[in-house]
Amino acid sequence: xxxxxxxxxxxxxxxxxxxxxxxxxxxxxxxxxxxxxxxxxxxxxxxxxxxxxxxxxxxxxxxxxxxxxxxxxxxxxxxxxxxxxxxxxxxxxxxxxxxxxxxxxxxxxxxxxxxxxxxxxxxxxxxxxxxxxxxxxxxxxxxxxxxxxxxxxxxxxxxxxxxxxxxxxxxxxxxxxxxxxxxxxxxxxxxxxxxxxxxxxxxxxxxxxxxxxxxxxxxxxxxxxxxxxxxxxxxxxxxxxxxxxxxxxxxxxxxxxxxxxxxxxxxxxxxxxxxxxxxxxxxxxxxxxxxxxxxxxxxxxxxxxxxxxxxxxx
Ligand code: NAD
Numbered sequence: 001x002x003x004x005x006x007x008x009x010x011x012x013x014x015x016x017x018x019x020x021x022x023x024x025x026x027x028x029x030x031x032x033x034x035x036x037x038x039x040x041x042x043x044x045x046x047x048x049x050x051x052x053x054x055x056x057x058x059x060x061x062x063x064x065x066x067x068x069x070x071x072x073x074x075x076x077x078x079x080x081x082x083x084x085x086x087x088x089x090x091x092x093x094x095x096x097x098x099x100x101x102x103x104x105x106x107x108x109x110x111x112x113x114x115x116x117x118x119x120x121x122x123x124x125x126x127x128x129x130x131x132x133x134x135x136x137x138x139x140x141x142x143x144x145x146x147x148x149x150x151x152x153x154x155x156x157x158x159x160x161x162x163x164x165x166x167x168x169x170x171x172x173x174x175x176x177x178x179x180x181x182x183x184x185x186x187x188x189x190x191x192x193x194x195x196x197x198x199x200x201x202x203x204x205x206x207x208x209x210x211x212x213x214x215x216x217x218x219x220x221x222x223x224x225x226x227x228x229x230x231x232x233x234x235x236x237x238x239x240x241x242x243x244x245x246x247x248x249x250x251x252x253x254x255x256x257x258x259x260x261x262x263x264x265x266x267x268x269x270x271x272x273x274x275x276x277x278x279x280x281x282x283x284x285x286x287x288x289x290x291x292x293x294x295x296x297x298x299x300x301x302x303x304x305x306x307x308x309x310x311x312x313x314x
């Protein structure tokens with residue numbers, strides 16, 4: 001099988017490519033990435049062809065896609081705060097980018113597409129856990145662009161018969177997640193600060209909750225989805241129903257590191273949702289064998305990887 005991964009040099013993409021290349025049935029993997037937030041380091045030593053360029057360029061997509069059995073579309077500009085600073089760039093990469101990917105899928109008659117949407121689409125809808133049928137109430141340009149991603153996918157299924165599987169990822173974390181940029185996610189920010197001996201910066205009082213999902217759980221589901229060519233007539237939450245506050249996350253990190261951490265509390269950020277927890281019944285129906293990794297194990301793997309990076313940089 002030939003698989004194309006957009007955003008393949010990024011955090012989830014590069015972990016996915018590792019998992020794909022371990023499967024004997026997958027014989028060719030092509031990554032498409034403009035290296036805007038991803039990095040070549042993430043793909044070092046992997047048997048993958050990288051087409052460097054933007055998903056907004058149909059020529060770049062044509063170079064990658066011919067003969068593919070599935071496309072996993074992860075290429076996007078992540079981060080709520082980034083989208084608040086620069087909504088148009090997020091819209092172009094995430095909404096128009098998805099449309100370009102789906103057009104390439106149509107041109108090359110590719111039968112199956114897995115896509116990444118986000119739990120941020122639930123926004124200020126107060127109902128927990130987040131069941132897919134809840135009305136989306138996005139409160140950031142990023143969340144709107146992800147709602148467009150999943151809506152375009154479902155429209156292409158209806159209009160052109162493409163088999164699609166739009167996932168809503170929750171807070172994914174693990175090795176190879178970037179820590180050192182302005183829009184870094186909370187887990188790599190905390191782990192990096194803890195390893196460097198800096199205080200952990202919390203936006204708000206730390207009681208906000210997230211469904212932290214280890215990247216290995218996400219990639220197991222996607223690999224199975226490709227091998228069994230799973231598609232759905234609607235979106236699917238890809239998380240396992242944890243509801244962990246930042247205060248609890250810090251306590252787990254302290255347990256993994258075996259020491260107390262200094263924490264600094266600041267004002268909450270606009271666009272951030274208060275609580276997030278997936279209803280995972282739909283995921284469990286489709287993938288009964290897949291389980292989420294416990295937070296402790298996932299944090300240990302993340303700390304081990306990041307500590308290795310810190311040593312390598314010295
Ligand atoms: P990431 O930033 O590490 O990866 C995204 C990749 O897309 C990067 O390698 C980047 O260079 C590439 N990219 C961006 N714009 C591009 C463009 N125009 N053309 C080609 N490549 C482009 O982020 P990630 O955490 O690995 O996220 C992967 C996907 O999952 C994204 O679609 C993101 O919105 C979604 N998602 C992630 C999370 C999470 O917690 N990490 C949560 C919800 C949804």
